[in-house]
Amino acid sequence: MRNLRWLVLFFVVLSSWFATPAIAAFASGTGIARVPASTGNDEGYGIALQSDGKIVVAGRCIDSGANPCVARLNADGSMDTSFNPTGAVPGKRVIDGLVINTSSFLRGVKVMIAADGRIVLATTCSLANRNYICVARLNADGSFDGAFDGPDAGNPGNGRFRLQITTSLDEVLSDVALQRIDGRIVLVGQCGSYHCVARLRATDGSYDADSADFGLLGPATADRPPGDPAANGRFLYRFPSTFNSAGVGNGIAVETSNEGKIVIAGTCGTSALELCITKLNRDGTFDADFRGDSLPVGQGGRVRILTTDESGNAVKQRAADIKMQADGRFLVQCGYFRTSSWSQCLYRVNSDGTVATSFSSGLPFPSEPGRVVYNAIGDALAFTITPGSGSYANRVVTLGNCDGVGGNTGGTSCVTAVRNGTGPASADGTIDTSLVGPNGDQLGTFNFRTRGLSLRNNDTREIVADANGDFYIVGECDGQMCVYKFRADGALDTGPCVADADADGRVSAASDGLAIVRNMLGVPIPVTIPPGLGYDIDGDGVLNASRDGLLILRRMLGFTGTALLRDIPSATTARRTTASDIESYLRMRCGIPRP
Structure with missing residues (x-):
């Protein structure tokens, strides 16, 4: 001895x-890939996986003047230097000409991969003390797509441009989707105090306004608030709620169906919040068949999910994310306000707007058939559904901000796995305890701290999964855009x-x-x-x-x-x-x- x-x-x-x-292993065996930043102030917000396994991340590059930026990583987490190879950092592209608003920053920067490999980025940017929705498109090699000029023919964008949906209202982006049926670009957010939607043509980024070509016409005039542009291709709409008859609200997340319909998960009201879901036909009119449990025939398109506590009092809920399942139904991630703090929850919603009660965790109230309150504390941020047909197919993996859990503060994130069409039918909606976390000692939910990597600028914001069940989380660490890769059981993808x-x-x-x-x-x-x-x-x-x-x-x-x-x-x-x-x-x- x-x-x-x-x-x-x-x-x-x-x-x-x-x-x-x-x-x-992944990122030299650390499990965490970092995108170089010259001054160490970049922030990661969006992430998408290419079909070849490469990883595209987007964020805000503060060292370049708060411009949006995009980087592409190889499957092993190294920088893909074939992407913008002559840039200051090969593998990274700063979207110059657009400045991200640093004060009104709702959901940051969103990124999508088109079927042809081009990369679409959308964010909120500012000019002269006003917020606008801004969009850019890059070719697969990281160069700007010169054909993507935007709606202003007199001022072509040459790959990136600022939209002006209304004449004077503040416009804030929440989410973007590429329409499954034809690749058109759907943008949702808040314009002034109301939900707003814009759709751009995939060819050149102009407003999708041609009624002869399935253009976006929008709902009836009576459903539009003051400030609506009264033009095809973009619109504002009211969503009257239990707490607000004027219909103020905010579109938070968007998904599209295989037949071209648009589903928006939003939050309605002001201080008293309600979870509200909108379903639009391909032309932007309200889908009358989306009626939930109570709306009369012909009055569909906008469904409120109102819930109460044990005493029958209305409970605040707010939307976080939405995804379509393989069977056409939708999962909606939400926040549920209970007593004095927010909890994290999931609903499954049928195509007609009813809550699917088969999605049931068996957990006590406030979980109930159709709604799973899977984390008793924290803010829901995003979730992903594992694609493919393997043992982890259709699994739901959620991401949240759980500062304060276990006494940890400053960059504590939480991940939960929920069964969804996997295992026995009775398990649909139950917590998947095979997720045991980085230390191997958790059951279904684990917490991990990003602040432990640095003393500043540490958060996580979005999550995606591959067909193997591995999942990737984007955020920042040490003042750089970072990607965490976890194996299906929750271990960081390091060497064994x-x-x-x-x-x-x-x-x-x-x-x-x-x-x-x-x-x-x-x-x-x-x-x-x-x-x-x-x-x-x-x-x-x-x-x-x-x-x-x-x-x-x-x-x-x-x-x-x-x-x-x-x-x-x-x-x-x-x-x-x-x-x-x-x-x-x-x-x-x-x-x-x-x-």
Whole structure:
């Protein structure tokens, strides 16, 4: 034992002399890809996956004057230098000429991939103290699409332009969708105090105003508020609610159906909020068949989902995101205000606007058939539905802001998985406990802290999934746009952590532990250690023998609790700093058995 302790001390001293090379898993084995920023102030907002596995992210590049920006990553998280290869940062394109509003910033920057590989970006930008919706389109190589000129023929945009939907109202973007039936660009948000919609032609970005070609005409005049442009291709509309007869509201998220219909999840009212859903026909008129449980025949198109608490009092709800399932029904992510804080929830809505009660978690109220309150605290941000036909197909993975959960503040995000058409029918809407998180110790929901990577500018905002069940989250860390890649069970996609390094069927500090430490120090060893940063026990993005190696050795020797951490200084960027988090990671992710 005395000799072993001497060896540990020896390796700790040597750790400052050697650098350990990291072999790539995702983003050099860290599980977190970063887009370079010259001054370290970029923010990530939107993400989309290409069919070839490449990852497109969009955000706000503050170091370039708060312009929107787009970057493309290879499937391994490295920068795709074939995208804008001659730019200041190959793989990244700043959308010059558009300045993002820094004060009225609702949902940031949205990005979509068209069927032909071109990239569509939309955001809110400002000019002369007024907000506008701005749009850009890039070719697959990152160059501006010169044919995408926008609606103003006298001032062609040459790939990016500012819309002016109304003559004087503030216009804020919430979401964008590419219409499934023909690729036209649907933009939703808030103009003044009302829902607003615009649709652009895919050919040149002009307003989709041609009634002879399925143009966007909009609802009847009586349903339009003051400030409506009274022109095809864009409109404002009222959504009278229980709390506001004038119909003020905000379109939050948009989805389209295979036949060209548009579904908008929104929030109606002012201080008293109500979840409201709009369904438009292809020409923008209200879909009269979308009536929910109570509207008379012929009066459909706008359905309010009103809910009450145990005492029968109306409860605030607000929309966060919407996605269409493979069967044509819609999932709506929402916020549910209970007592003194917001909870996170999901509804399933049928094509006629009724709530699908088959979507049921079995959790107690405020969950109920049709609505799953899956996280008791936090703000719902976005969600994704896993595509494909594998074991994770149709799985719902949600993203939220959960600052305050578990005492953590400053960049705490939360992820929950919900079964959706997978497993037995009775499981539809239940929490998927196979999501066990980065440390392997959670059941269906896990929290992870982005602030642990830096002291500033750390948030997450959008999530997408691939057919393998892996999911990607965009945000910022260390003042850069960042992408986190998680495996289907919630582990960050780093290299594996295998405690039995010599594969002799047992975990030994004298053999396995010292082999792992030697590898961290760059000392030749007779066994093969898996590549990547799976052995990054404290999660600071670095393999360090004096921290990670010593933690592994101590745990193999049976140290637990405070003894496990004693006299090991915590890295300022560590994401696992408590004995319980480190214990869970070592046991569940590295396979070190309980002492």
